[in-house]
Amino acid sequence: MSVTIKDIAKLAGVSHTTVSRALNNSSLISEETKEKIKTIAAELNYTPNYNARSLVLDRSYNIGLFFSTIHEGTSSSFFYEVVRGVNDIVHKEFKLIVSGIDDYVDFHSINRKHFDGIIVMSQSTKDDSFIYNILEKNIPLVVLNREIQDAPIMNILSDDRNGAYKAVEYLIHSGHKKLAIIEGKKGFKSTQERKDGFFQALIDHNITITKDFIVEGKYDSESGYKAMKELLRHSDTPTAVFCSNDDMAVGAMKAIAEQGLKIPDDISLMGFDDNVFSPFLSPALTTVKRPVEEISKEGAKKLLDLIHGEQVTKEILHINTRLQIRESVGRMKVKD
Amino acid sequence: MSVTIKDIAKLAGVSHTTVSRALNNSSLISEETKEKIKTIAAELNYTPNYNARSLVLDRSYNIGLFFSTIHEGTSSSFFYEVVRGVNDIVHKEFKLIVSGIDDYVDFHSINRKHFDGIIVMSQSTKDDSFIYNILEKNIPLVVLNREIQDAPIMNILSDDRNGAYKAVEYLIHSGHKKLAIIEGKKGFKSTQERKDGFFQALIDHNITITKDFIVEGKYDSESGYKAMKELLRHSDTPTAVFCSNDDMAVGAMKAIAEQGLKIPDDISLMGFDDNVFSPFLSPALTTVKRPVEEISKEGAKKLLDLIHGEQVTKEILHINTRLQIRESVGRMKVKD
DNA sequence: AAGACAATTGTTAACGTGTGCACAATATGC
DNA sequence: GCATATTGTGCACACGTTAACAATTGTCTT
Structure with missing residues (x-):
């Protein structure tokens, strides 16, 4: 079986307690014996049994x-x-x-x-x-x-709410007035936070929004694709869309491309998260980095x-x- | 502290051994006492101490x-x-x-x-x-x-090699003769396998390749971007590029877009892996699904x-x- | 020189579980 | 009614570690 402190103790001619103390650098043990015990332990390739240690110390590591x-x-x-x-x-x-x-x-x-x-x-x-x-x-x-x-x-x-707020503010400052949102997965806190930030920015800048411009998503690309399809079905389309995460933005981009529209010329897109691939999309996705x-x-x-x-x-x-x-x-x- | 089998033993009026056996469904114990002990254990909200158990059973879970x-x-x-x-x-x-x-x-x-x-x-x-x-x-x-x-x-x-082979064969059957490869991270086995499949397909279909059409990547989007830039620098460009994974294909797409070229009209792109977002890229990425x-x-x-x-x-x-x-x-x- | 005290090491028990063996109680066979 | 299986339970120990307490040795103080 594997080496235990008792084995070391025998070889060192001391008690197993001394070995335990030496290996744990207890101040009770003289430097001399510590040294001796440690070299023996190293030679035997000793590893402590964590289960035993856990049992007595009541720690699990x-x-x-x-x-x-x-x-x-x-x-x-x-x-x-x-x-x-x-x-x-x-x-x-x-x-x-x-x-x-x-x-x-x-x-x-x-x-x-x-x-x-x-x-x-x-x-x-x-x-x-x-x-x-x-x-x-x-x-x-x-x-x-x-x-x-x-x-x-x-x-x-x-601070997702604040992040969303800043994002939407940026859209507004870029001249956009017809804004839409693709929301995240229902029941997720982040969904609510980002939505709150979105609406707060609208309110603070006196921008109105129609019900058609608020669509649900599920945080995956597919739902972003479908949501954007939905947004584009109406004759009146938003000029900028806030996607509650980047994955959905990827889906949204596809829906936009399929419609023959160009980003950002025909429609602008904002993401959230800043995934690793976001800078490499075409066009590179403007988004909110979540740390x-x-x-x-x-x-x-x-x-x-x-x-x-x-x-x-x-x-x-x-x-x-x-x-x-x-x-x-x-x-x-x-x-x- | 927390409940142990000894506590249960006391309440049940048996030895802790019996409790241990009962909870482990030992055939030595009568159904009657098993029942009794199990209900007590449930009432006390007993959970076995895995450290102790691990120590004696020599298992870690x-x-x-x-x-x-x-x-x-x-x-x-x-x-x-x-x-x-x-x-x-x-x-x-x-x-x-x-x-x-x-x-x-x-x-x-x-x-x-x-x-x-x-x-x-x-x-x-x-x-x-x-x-x-x-x-x-x-x-x-x-x-x-x-x-x-x-x-x-x-x-x-x-079977990455075979996957790459099939992918390249598909490119060839689609009429492509000027093929390039963006390789994966150096030292990774998958890099070699996919490369091997790529070349085997070329050999089997008598297609030649110039050194300029073989570039290294690192499996991330950035390296794919750079590699594709490199490929597009020469006057003679490939008509199809095999990217050793989808992440790099994303980067490659960007490089192609920046050059004002269109996929697949001007250049074709093949990925590897089939990431979740790959179907939602524009155009949707043709790739090899790795299970x-x-x-x-x-x-x-x-x-x-x-x-x-x-x-x-x-x-x-x-x-x-x-x-x-x-x-x-x-x-x-x-x-x- | 005796006692006090510090430094170092050993003895023993404990953590909570599982198990070989002994033993008691009951059932079975003649 | 006794010997013998059979079934159910308990005792004591083991797993490998840490720690409270005891013991030993040596040094210092008075």
Whole structure:
């Protein structure tokens, strides 16, 4: 079988306690014996049995990264950036367990023994039962992407509303008055936020909108395609369309091209997210950069602080979005 | 603290041994006491301590999913599909730990105690030291995406070479004779496979190619953009370009558009992978579907078989690619 | 020289589970 | 009615680690 501290103890002629202490750099042990024990351990290629250690220390060395779902509605670039961001921060100290909240029928098996800390990348209010469950169990927790009010939870968000606002303002300043919106997936918080920002900008600039210019999407390219088709069916078409994410913007571009229209000459398009491929679309997509990786990293850092016992109080951290101006939005000719 | 089998034992008036057996459905225990114990356990909201169980059973309930890297060269849709595919199969029984091989300086801490099984999504020969290390440690292992010869390893691959071959054949049958290739990231096995398929098709159809029509890429959109720029710099340009993946095809499309050329009228484009957004590009990208999710699922299933002790012998499973004909490849006018 | 005290190491128990073996209770066979 | 299976349960230990407490040695103080 594998090497244990008792094996090392025998070889070193000491007790296994001494070995344990030496390997953990306890100040109780003399430098001399530490040295001796460590070399023996290295020679034997010793690795501690984490299960045994976990049992007595009541730590798991696991961090859970939970998505609302890893099936639909999660765009791949979003998923990738989140995992990468979190992994970057925690991988030295922890194992990263990735799963979907909807993988669980009950949250029975999720407890302190399994997870030293949990990061929830939350998309919808459906996650609340999960989140409050974790909270009750007193597991260090950080919730990303969706604001949880009235609870002592560390919260990291992008200011989607403000991002959408700035985007729409840019459209307006470019002379557009007939604006449309393709909304995100129903029930997702981000859908609402971006929509709110969109409308707030309209209100603040005294711009009206007809019901026909508000269409639903599902955050995937196909739904963006269909939504744009819908917008183009009417005789009166918008001059600029705000897509609630880039994936849908890609679909919208296709619908526009099929209609024989040109972007941005005939119609302008604004995205949201700034996916990796967005600068390479033709025309390059003007969009709002959502700092997904930054949010994830920031969240992971906060979680580590929490785990390491730093007294962090509830905090809602907003990370700025940034307008990425490219080629898909054109300036309206001012008629006078 | 949390409930243990001893607590249950006290309440039931039996020994903890009986409780353990009852909960594990041992045939030694009468149905009657089983029933009693299970209801008590349910009432107390008991969850077994996996660390303790792992310690004595020498199982971790973890499955490791290792990518060569989760930084560069891994496209997001690829990453997403792999995680999703594997998770689908294993999430009921195991926790899924995701990490990058390049996160580790040595493979010391990777052993049977931590992982009941490991799936490697391998991109390059650099992974070999890791793979052989796992093999030595006798951990159930499945390697996806890259063929490992001369070792008793379960292997699941897509036939990239054949896929590329079919793609190029399609280009040729469409009348193209001046073909170019944008290669993938150097050192990646898939790069070589696709390149091989490309050239084999040329050879079999007696088509020559000039050195200028072979350019390197890195699998990301930017490199595709640059590569295509390069191809278009010469006075003599190809009539069709085989891009080693869809991400690069997106970049290539942009370069072509900037040159004022039209796809497929002036130049035809072939991709590889069939990303989610590929059908929604303008024009929709003709490409080769690589069954990433299927490979991942198949691999995960094989791994479970291995873990459950089914005597599975080394096997190399090829999963078919499929040509997805869309709009980006045009028929050459036959001059006579 | 005896006691106090610091430095280092050892003894023993604990974490929560599973299991070989012994044992009790009951059923079966003659 | 006794010996023998059969069935159900408990005792004691093991897994590999950490930690409270005890023990040993050496040094210093008075």
